[in-house]
Amino acid sequence: MSLGINEIKTILSEHNLLIKIVPNKNEQFDDVTYDSRNVHNNALFFCKGNFKPEYLTMAKAAGASGYVSEKKYAEGSNLTQIIVKDVQKAMSLIGAAFYRYPENDLFTIAYTGTKGKTTSSYFARSILDNTTNNKTGLLSTIDTIVGNNPDQKFKSHLTTPESLDIFKYMRMAVDNGMTHMVMEVSSQAYKKNRVYGLKYNIGLFLNISPDHIGPNEHPTFADYLHCKEQLLVNSDICIINADTDHFEDIYMAAKATTQPENIYLFSDHDQSLIDNRHPDFIFDSISDTISDNKIKLVSNNKKAKAMKLDGEYKIAVAGDYNESNATSAIIATGLSGASSDDVSNGLSTVFVPGRMESYDAKSHGNVYVDYAHNYASMHALLSFLKHGNPDGKVIVVVGSPGNKGEDRRKGFGIALTENADEAFLTTDDPAFEDPATIVDEIDSYINHDKVNVHIELDRRLAISKAIHSGDENSIIVVAGKGRDPYQKINGVDTPYETDSVVVKNVLKGIENE
Numbered sequence: 001m002s003l004g005i006n007e008i009k010t011i012l013s014e015h016n017l018l019i020k021i022v023p024n025k026n027e028q029f030d031d032v033t034y035d036s037r038n039v040h041n042n043a044l045f046f047c048k049g050n051f052k053p054e055y056l057t058m059a060k061a062a063g064a065s066g067y068v069s070e071k072k073y074a075e076g077s078n079l080t081q082i083i084v085k086d087v088q089k090a091m092s093l094i095g096a097a098f099y100r101y102p103e104n105d106l107f108t109i110a111y112t113g114t115k116g117k118t119t120s121s122y123f124a125r126s127i128l129d130n131t132t133n134n135k136t137g138l139l140s141t142i143d144t145i146v147g148n149n150p151d152q153k154f155k156s157h158l159t160t161p162e163s164l165d166i167f168k169y170m171r172m173a174v175d176n177g178m179t180h181m182v183m184e185v186s187s188q189a190y191k192k193n194r195v196y197g198l199k200y201n202i203g204l205f206l207n208i209s210p211d212h213i214g215p216n217e218h219p220t221f222a223d224y225l226h227c228k229e230q231l232l233v234n235s236d237i238c239i240i241n242a243d244t245d246h247f248e249d250i251y252m253a254a255k256a257t258t259q260p261e262n263i264y265l266f267s268d269h270d271q272s273l274i275d276n277r278h279p280d281f282i283f284d285s286i287s288d289t290i291s292d293n294k295i296k297l298v299s300n301n302k303k304a305k306a307m308k309l310d311g312e313y314k315i316a317v318a319g320d321y322n323e324s325n326a327t328s329a330i331i332a333t334g335l336s337g338a339s340s341d342d343v344s345n346g347l348s349t350v351f352v353p354g355r356m357e358s359y360d361a362k363s364h365g366n367v368y369v370d371y372a373h374n375y376a377s378m379h380a381l382l383s384f385l386k387h388g389n390p391d392g393k394v395i396v397v398v399g400s401p402g403n404k405g406e407d408r409r410k411g412f413g414i415a416l417t418e419n420a421d422e423a424f425l426t427t428d429d430p431a432f433e434d435p436a437t438i439v440d441e442i443d444s445y446i447n448h449d450k451v452n453v454h455i456e457l458d459r460r461l462a463i464s465k466a467i468h469s470g471d472e473n474s475i476i477v478v479a480g481k482g483r484d485p486y487q488k489i490n491g492v493d494t495p496y497e498t499d500s501v502v503v504k505n506v507l508k509g510i511e512n513e
């Protein structure tokens with residue numbers, strides 16, 4: 001693959017991003033990259049983010065023949081110089097062109113929302129695997145899947161990758177025969193222009209609640225909401241959960257670029273909405289116990305009825321909040337060609353790594369490994385489990401990350417007070433903070449008359465102690481990390497075998513006792 005300087009010039013000029021191009025000897029680039037540790041000969045190097053000029057020196061030494069940046073660097077002398085107004089936007093547009101617009105050869109379903117993106121993406125992919133005969137790729141927080149061979153599935157680094165990686169993965173997916181792509185789009189992806197210029201066939205908005213607000217992410221809630229809404233502005237068809245907070249604002253964002261007939265709304269009840277609309281689909285919970293999750297989907301108008309999706313569906317993953325996640329996936333996949341049989345098969349067999357993974361701890365109760373890591377998800381999870389198990393204790397292992405989402409600490413304190421009986425406060429990605437201080441902060445928001453609190457900073461030990469403290473009626477929740485294979489400590493991803501593996505090891509130990 002290669003890209004010529006003239007094409008780059010046209011693209012950047014069309015988008016009013018070009019300040020100047022000073023071509024050098026090479027007018028054709030054979031690779032694009034933003035990382036000096038990954039430069040091939042004749043590459044175009046992007047200077048972005050917390051860039052340091054020495055990276056350009058490294059890139060040049062490794063064979064880069066041009067660079068894109070917002071200013072000129074002496075370190076880039078003798079290289080083709082492309083100076084732009086916004087390097088992240090330029091990188092996304094040039095990335096799409098370099099990889100020959102792979103998004104045009106994929107039917108794309110893109111999810112945003114504060115909670116449920118990963119789960120719903122797995123639901124949608126599981127359904128579409130039936131429809132497409134396993135030709136559906138995935139860009140998710142957990143896994144990136146660009147083909148069916150084992151080496152075409154790998155762990156993700158970000159929820160939404162850098163633009164160059166998105167287009168590279170999409171190209172790989174197309175070349176590997178994939179026809180559909182389900183992806184998560186974070187608000188950060190819009191904030192950082194990782195998806196600038198990318199259009200989706202279907203965009204879904206699940207919900208929004210305060211999260212990711214802080215000096216390193218979004219300055220305000222309004223900024224967070226605005227970034228998330230951009231997904232709808234860039235989608236041909238929009239699907240919106242009518243029960244979300246800020247629904248009217250979100251609907252208006254969708255309507256700015258999409259005709260109302262291409263906007264699908266769903267809810268757990270009929271209601272009169274903006275523009276005299278009612279939800280197109282309504283889902284009823286038939287069963288939402290810990291062991292059985294089932295919904296009935298009902299179309300509420302002719303447009304929805306024509307999709308022939310009405311029916312009862314079993315969902316393999318527990319949690320009443322997963323009913324709305326499942327509904328979103330049914331509508332999105334139905335619009336992509338899935339039949340109700342595909343939906344039935346997909347939802348009844350789906351497995352989502354690190355989300356509501358259930359383990360039988362015999363005389364110590366039942367263990368759930370789950371990714372709940374803010375107030376909204378912890379509240380949804382614990383209230384579901386407490387109501388489903390009113391006679392047993394709810395025991396929770398939880399920590400909170402350092403240097404981000406500081407408001408989560410208060411959220412956990414409140415959620416634990418509302419529905420937990422015991423809490424084991426522990427370490428979760430402390431970054432550059434002292435985990436003991438983080439844990440003390442969570443503790444300060446817990447009402448000790450309601451919750452019995454233990455502090456154990458060694459996460460493995462905290463999990464073991466929590467499981468051992470349970471009796472046969474207990475539910476033990478290991479929250480926040482799911483299948484994350486690391487603890488982020490002092491800027492280093494320190495290997496960690498994952499909560500799922502730690503739980504399995506503790507259970508093995510119990511069997512052998």
Ligand SMILES: CC(=O)N[C@H]1[C@@H](OP(=O)(O)OP(=O)(O)OC[C@H]2O[C@@H](n3ccc(=O)[nH]c3=O)[C@H](O)[C@@H]2O)O[C@H](CO)[C@@H](O)[C@@H]1O[C@H](C)C(=O)N[C@@H](C)C(=O)N[C@H](CCC(=O)O)C(=O)O
Pocket residue numbers: 034035036037048049050051052055157158159160161162186187188189192212216217
């Ligand atoms: C705020 C943000 O978007 N940060 C991301 C961004 O950082 P950055 O551009 O400043 O990169 P950097 O690592 O500081 O380095 C600067 C540049 O120098 C390059 N470099 C660096 C070292 C070197 O030796 N040579 C070199 O060329 C880097 O490749 C990079 O291009 O680009 C990096 C990859 O190029 C990302 O790893 C990094 O994500 C950080 C780690 C992160 O955790 N971001 C979070 C906030 C995030 O984006 N989360 C959302 C999910 C949130 C949600 O759930 O809603 C996500 O989509 O994942």
Ligand SMILES: Nc1ncnc2c1ncn2[C@@H]1O[C@H](COP(=O)(O)OP(=O)(O)OP(=O)(O)O)[C@@H](O)[C@H]1O
Pocket residue numbers: 113114115116117118119120141159206207321322324325354355356370371372373376377378380381
């Ligand atoms: N629709 C929902 N509403 C509230 N909580 C939810 C919902 N769906 C999932 N959860 C809870 O949130 C946790 C994270 O879910 P999931 O990973 O699907 O969301 P996400 O949007 O990808 O999250 P993140 O952006 O934090 O990675 C789950 O483990 C569950 O506890």
